[in-house]
Amino acid sequence: MMLIKLDINKNYILKTGPVLDGSQGCIINGAGNIFIEAGRIAAVTPGGDTGFPFTDPRREIVHLDLEGLTVLPPLVDCHVHLALDGKDFAAARKRWEQPEPIARQVQSELADTLERGILAVRDGGDRAGIGFATREQVTTGNLAGPVIRSPGFALRQPGTYGAFLGRGVEMDKLPETLDQLAQSGVNLVKVIVSGVVSFKEYGRVGPLLYTAAELNAIVQGARARRLPVMAHASSDAAVRLALEAGVDTVEHGYFLSREALQQMAAKGSAWIPTVIPVAARLNCRSENGGPDRQERLVLERTVARQLAMISEAISLGVTLGVGTDAGATGVEHGSGYLEELALYRRAGLAPAEIIRCATLNGAHILGLDWGVIKPGRPAALIAVTGNPLADIAALETVKYAILP
Numbered sequence: 001m002m003l004i005k006l007d008i009n010k011n012y013i014l015k016t017g018p019v020l021d022g023s024q025g026c027i028i029n030g031a032g033n034i035f036i037e038a039g040r041i042a043a044v045t046p047g048g049d050t051g052f053p054f055t056d057p058r059r060e061i062v063h064l065d066l067e068g069l070t071v072l073p074p075l076v077d078c079h080v081h082l083a084l085d086g087k088d089f090a091a092a093r094k095r096w097e098q099p100e101p102i103a104r105q106v107q108s109e110l111a112d113t114l115e116r117g118i119l120a121v122r123d124g125g126d127r128a129g130i131g132f133a134t135r136e137q138v139t140t141g142n143l144a145g146p147v148i149r150s151p152g153f154a155l156r157q158p159g160t161y162g163a164f165l166g167r168g169v170e171m172d173k174l175p176e177t178l179d180q181l182a183q184s185g186v187n188l189v190k191v192i193v194s195g196v197v198s199f200k201e202y203g204r205v206g207p208l209l210y211t212a213a214e215l216n217a218i219v220q221g222a223r224a225r226r227l228p229v230m231a232h233a234s235s236d237a238a239v240r241l242a243l244e245a246g247v248d249t250v251e252h253g254y255f256l257s258r259e260a261l262q263q264m265a266a267k268g269s270a271w272i273p274t275v276i277p278v279a280a281r282l283n284c285r286s287e288n289g290g291p292d293r294q295e296r297l298v299l300e301r302t303v304a305r306q307l308a309m310i311s312e313a314i315s316l317g318v319t320l321g322v323g324t325d326a327g328a329t330g331v332e333h334g335s336g337y338l339e340e341l342a343l344y345r346r347a348g349l350a351p352a353e354i355i356r357c358a359t360l361n362g363a364h365i366l367g368l369d370w371g372v373i374k375p376g377r378p379a380a381l382i383a384v385t386g387n388p389l390a391d392i393a394a395l396e397t398v399k400y401a402i403l404p
Contacts, residue, residue: 015065015066017071025389077322081123086330135187194208197278240263253309276331276336282296321361
């Protein structure tokens with residue numbers, strides 16, 4: 001895969017194959033050209049039309065040959081953990097205190113992410129601030145990587161689930177903590193609303209960790225500081241609590257109900273289902289610490305229900321983003337994304353709908369003006385072999401990634 005970082009002082013002419021738009025889920029242009037000026041799309045033209053009146057024709061023109069490749073908006077992973085590698089949780093945690101090893105780990109993760117055409121990610125936070133520090137390194141150009149949105153660390157009740165995600169914050173310290181986060185430059189607030197899903201007992205989820213009044217205070221406090229809120233919430237009660245409080249996105253959402261999805265659609269909140277962390281557990285053999293027969297049955301039922309609710313969400317008009325929880329055990333950065341897309345296909349979503357979730361919806365959730373290929377939009381693009389509308393697996397063959 002070739003990564004191209006656009007120079008805003010140059011003009012570009014891309015000779016392309018079919019152009020696939022994330023908003024329409026269809027080919028909007030056959031083989032043709034995309035003209036780029038100052039990092040933005042200036043025109044999309046058919047066939048042999050290679051002439052375009054650039055605003056400043058004195059700039060150097062760079063020609064890129066993407067003929068025969070399908071061009072589309074970049075993929076977006078709405079939920080990752082850059083502080084974890086998905087291979088060994090304990091080993092990754094130890095590296096948090098070792099600057100050189102954690103730097104190598106993160107650099108490898110970012111390379112794997114870009115290699116898959118994932119040009120933006122939203123980090124789910126970590127207690128050590130590694131995801132946030134990585135965002136700073138990428139933003140300043142000291143490290144090659146995708147666009148990163150980070151909450152710094154997650155908010156959680158003291159003594160409850162999520163010690164690796166963030167420190168416990170007493171409610172009387174909430175305003176001070178939110179001020180600190182906002183002043184540090186985080187992109188969003190992450191809050192842990194519930195415990196986690198059991199792999200051994202079907203339908204069991206850790207308890208609610210906030211009251212309605214407490215969660216309302218967190219969301220309103222974030223709003224006052226112009227920060228969106230992502231909520232870790234599984235169980236129908238946790239999802240409904242998060243939605244009533246007005247969170248922007250629900251993360252995981254296992255065992256939510258149709259009524260919760262209807263509420264989600266009405267409120268305009270987005271859902272990031274993160275199926276692959278549970279499904280990945282099924283790939284572990286029992287003799288290597290994987291699930292026994294009973295646990296496997298629980299996992300299979302849990303995955304099947306989540307896929308059914310994904311299909312239901314689409315039918316109800318819920319905005320779905322694609323998030324992998326990359327860094328969770330068994331979910332590696334980059335490759336885990338393609339596995340999540342395959343699960344969406346198993347859920348019955350058409351390739352066009354999956355592409356919309358992976359591109360336009362993801363960009364919207366991260367606050368990026370990507371996902372649509374038309375004049376005036378940032379020229380964030382990828383080029384793949386084959387037609388993803390015919391076979392979503394074509395997204396596995398990214399040949400070029402272009403970042404403005």
